[in-house]
Amino acid sequence: MPDIEAIASELAVELKKYQADYLEAHLEEGQTSHIAYRGKELDSIGRSTAVGGNVRALVKGGWGFTSFNNLEGLSDRIAQAVEQARSASSGKSSLFPMKPVTDNIPAGVDVNPVTIPLSEKKQQLDEYKEIIWRTPQIQTSTINYSDSRRKVIYLNSAGSHIVQERADVSLLILAIAAKDGEVQQAFLSIGSRGDFNAVRNLHDKVETKARHAVEALAAPQAKGGEYTVVVDPMLAGVFAHEAFGHLSESDFVYENERLREIMKLGKQFGGKHLNIVDSAALPGYRGSYKYDDEGTPSAKNYLIKEGKLVGRLHSRETAMKMNEPLTGNARAINYRYPPIVRMTNTYIESGEVSFEDMIADIKEGIYAKDCFGGTTAMEMFTFSAEEAYMIRDGKIAETLRPVVLTGNVFNTLANIDAIGNDLYIHDGAGGCGKGEQMPLPVSTGGPHIRIQKCLIGGS
């Protein structure tokens, strides 16, 4: 493995030799291991190592970017990025000014998860697999475990030199039940900022999931239409991230006059009880970090406060162009990609309503829990609840097949009429996708929330 710290010291000197409005470089090395089961059989087990880097240049508003995993001849790479930036230039560069930073952030884990013997990891997974397979009517299952440790060095032409390490652990368990040609599935998705203990002792949770997949086989599908819907903290978090969070990413907004009007700061989007936050500064979650990939310190950023739009997420370029404060949200999944504006840990803050009060006056509604995933196209969102139940006369009633919720974010935020007192932030196994960059570690959360007139797909 090449010594990237030594290469970084040389590269830092080289970066100052070139003519550009801004130059940055990332050097990265990391190891991963993974274990995957499909059905009862081990499907794949492996280890990998990777090293690579990139150089990004800004010249008169144009960006050049070059990535590589051959770390020789780096001055040619800088020259190439500068030349590309020059070819793309057409105006004036705009980048929020920042003082140079020198720092070194360790991974913050006692045990590097990659170094834990594969036999120990496999033993843990075998126990979960056994639990799934002894559940009647389970057809098959998949288990995907992976861990990683990465060191990233950020350098820029102003003299910043930041070394950050991180470790990640993720576990995704899928149980598939089948009967008479019908197939239903249930997921368990657990992630952690490098602590292998997060994926130990999940036996009860695995069993509950497997049973739910079986139960859904016999469940009816919801009748499509508008309902009063109560969503659990997992789904509330996905809603905060997918439906609203993506609209707060300024790279969508800053060169789009009409979207700037829609997303005008100060606009009322929801009731006074509604607060939505994105915070990489919240320690210990998968979306947490001290500096983003442009060297900007992280912060707790309110997107919505008391129902009003009060902020959005920025890179140094978008903050400058919109004349708004830096938030530290420029992130790249790895050295192959340039940093773009991304979310971190996104959540709805707790309100005051208990779960019992929230469902008490619902005559006929739907309680939706957990999430297969969600996607968004600006104002429209869809997310798929993994578990769904009818609410009848203020009580949780029969189990339904998984439901898909969809709507317009502006209407839906206004239609949130109750916010629970039970905030939970979840670290999942996967991550967020934007453009070609996926998966980026994030976490999402919220309390239970109630949405009036939410559209549910169905028969």
Added chain:
Amino acid sequence: MEQILSLAKKAAEEAEVFEISSEETRVRFEANKLKQLQTRQQTTVALRIIKNGKTGYATSTEIGDGTGLVNAAVETAEFGTTAAFQLPGPTEYPSVNIYDDAVNSVSAREMVALGEEMITALTGHTPELICEGSVGRSVINVSIINSRGGQAAYRKSFFGLDIEGSLIEDTDILFVADSQNSCHPLAETSTVTTEVLRQLDLAKKRATVPSKSMPVVFTPNGIASGLLLPLMSAFNGKTVLEGASPIGNKQGKLVFDKKFNLHDDPTLVYRPGSRPCDDEGVSSRRTPLAENGVIVEFLYDLQTGALAGKQSTGNGSRSRGGLPSPSATAFTIAPGDTAYDDIIKDIKEGLLIDFLMGASQGNVLGGDFSGNVLLGFKIENGEVVGRVKDTMVSGNIYRALKDITAIGSQARWVGSSLLTPPIYLPSIAVASKG
């Protein structure tokens, strides 16, 4: 590579070294303007060994670190799956043309000009449209050698045009998009812009649909976003082997409408999904999946095929440097005999779907699709009358494709993984806020 192979042969009974390297150049546009030029170089080497009958695996970005790779592979082999397959020996591969040197001579300046041409064509039609797009070219080199003397190497070129536009009015946002790619340089941007202009024209007017079951026409983009994933999952030999494919025990049986013909075809010339052999060095071939509605074959790699008692169909693919796994290369749905215009004329009240959002989040294995109609249009008395919003469709591909009213006579590529005509289904559940 040879050095890694010889080190590995000392440590294990069998070994295979796979190397992939790529060089890519791309120009990106944001908000109708040139934003970034980028190049990416990447190399990955993967070692698979069979030691004491078990598979071990490791990858690295460093070609030079043979010892590290062999050690990691040996460690994983202790827990690895029992290898049921044999690596292929020397093989004569079909000739599949997938490299055009002309891709390399397209300059960044010419790529910028192509991007600007796409944006000008669209903003000339709709001045308020905000476009993002990219023009990219790349060359990929793949080589495989193994301890049985098998060896394969090929080079592939790629050229792609991508454009998407958004149009905002109040809180309504319209998305339009298209892309095309090839192993040849693409000089004609109209293949992409004509499609986007069609979407823009159709979306000028608004319409509402009631919540009920109605005839639905999926365009090629609509099929890719709504129906493709459940199909790919169902025909995957691994899903079949596990008993999780709803059609796994239906080989030779009529499952789909008689008009439905589906193949996986990695041998089409100058298509980015094509290749002379798969990532294990098994020859590529065109595999019939469904013919006249009857299930014919499933897709296998070496290991899955061996476990299922079948031959590999040459569908072993490695994604993200992982172990080979069966994967579709390019799905082709055969055109039918009905012109697109005649399909639309046939419908009294129905829906034309160009893009279904979130359809693959549901129970893909079971064949369910349920998504928001991000881009779709109402059909009324044989005409497309306007764009619909706040509308969901839900269904199951096995019920939906069992009864197909008509298949369009013209097929079109969607990305590199699907070639399909439009499909006209008689009745799909629609839920709408109207």
